[in-house]
Amino acid sequence: MEGAGHQMNAAGYSEAEQKIDHSTEDISHAAQGHKANISNPNTSEKSKQHSKEELEILGGNKAFYGK
Numbered sequence: 001m002e003g004a005g006h007q008m009n010a011a012g013y014s015e016a017e018q019k020i021d022h023s024t025e026d027i028s029h030a031a032q033g034h035k036a037n038i039s040n041p042n043t044s045e046k047s048k049q050h051s052k053e054e055l056e057i058l059g060g061n062k063a064f065y066g067k
């Protein structure tokens with residue numbers, strides 16, 4: 001399996017089968033999900049910390065499409 005993360009095998013499909021090509025749009029969507037997780041009051045602090053780390057890996061605010 002390539003890389004780590006939940007999208008790599010979501011619903012038992014590979015990245016190729018999901019048509020994930022790490023485009024600007026894919027990265028932006030991942031960043032949006034992490035930003036939503038950080039803002040969600042029902043999310044654990046551990047999960048929020050993980051999302052903050054992932055956002056940094058994705059490029060911080062530069063990860064958002066159109067910025």
